[in-house]
Amino acid sequence: MLQFKITKTETQLHELATQLGGTIENNIMSIPEHLGKGQISRNQLVKGIILQDGEFNLFQDFIINRKVDEDESIHHFSLIYVFNQPNYIFTNDENNESGIHNYLLFFNKYYSYNNIVPAYTRFKQIQLFVSVDKLMSLCSYYKLPAEVTRQLMKDEQWCYKFPFTPEVQKVLHQLSSYKIEDDFAKGYMINKSEELIMLALEQIFKEQSQRSDKNSFMHQDDLSTLYEAEKMLLESNDEIVKISELSDKLSVGIRKLQRLFKAYHGLDMTSYRKQVRLEQARHMILEQRLSITDVSYKMGYTSTSHFSKIFKDQFGYSPSSLLNK
Secondary structure: OEEEEEOOOOOHHHHHHHHHOOOEEOOEEEOOOOOEEEEEEEEEEEOOEEEEEEEEEEOOOEEEEEOOOOOHHHOEEEEEEEEOOOOOOOOOOOOOOOOOOOEEEEEOOOOOEEEEEOOOOOEEEEEEEEEHHHHHHHHHHOOOOHHHHHHHOOOOOOEEEEEOOHHHHHHHHHHHOOOOOOHHHHHHHHHHHHHHHHHHHHHHHHHHHHOOOOOOEOOHHHHHHHHHHHHHHHHOOOOOOOHHHHHHHHOOOHHHHHHHHHHHHOOOHHHHHHHHHHHHHHHHHHHHOOOHHHHHHHOOOOOHHHHHHHHHHHHOOOHHHHHHO
16 A cells, blocks of 8 residues: 655645656656556645646555644645545536535644545545635635634644535636636636635635534544544455444444544445445456456455446446446
């Protein structure tokens, strides 16, 4: 399993390139071919706002460990838009039942986390890194409520997780349609990035105003528990994983574990594992041209016919049909 550490905001892409053995050209790092496919791009749109866009999949499971240690003068907030749906093209289809939802993570520099990404799954993120000065100037310019500023400047780690709203989807679609080819396009991207920041701040303000017990604030301990649960689920080669055994190993109640997992991923643990495994299997067949028997075995299924059936139930076509593409 590959492991990557992120310790700086402004040099994050260089850290990843060093650890991956990749090179950066024109602010773009391509994933080395022996490790996977895809790329990560990074651009400073304006002083105080960095845009980083990544889309790739690796041939091994990997863990991202983030523990930033930076001087207060370059303190950045992070907004990460995570695309988890297998078909993550922007859509207004509210009846999409793909399971795992797209979401936004918004956190400050004190927030540390571990994130596991299974091999052969598409990893898509749009990230905005916003400096304290820039964020405070936006709050002042738009005359945002004082509660928002107080929350942002808390001297403690915090993180919010929100689903994509239709407004966020729309802006992300507009942002992804442009490349920095001239000053007009760059100005447009700055405008859309600031719009995304404002939409995220609005979500925080609504949370603070409602004072609901069922809010989107994610505690560090809960995220650590979720990370360990995901790791155990995805590392197991057994066709069926007993949730009670995970609960015992993590020293957390079954109901709490299931509730945390459903709140974060939008799926129960069994369904999440099944969907991730099948998405992995699809990429292994498409990209490595492995036999259905080999893929079925690697995914922990003892019966090839059973694997083929649930694969077809998930995607609407048989795994063998992919070998003809």
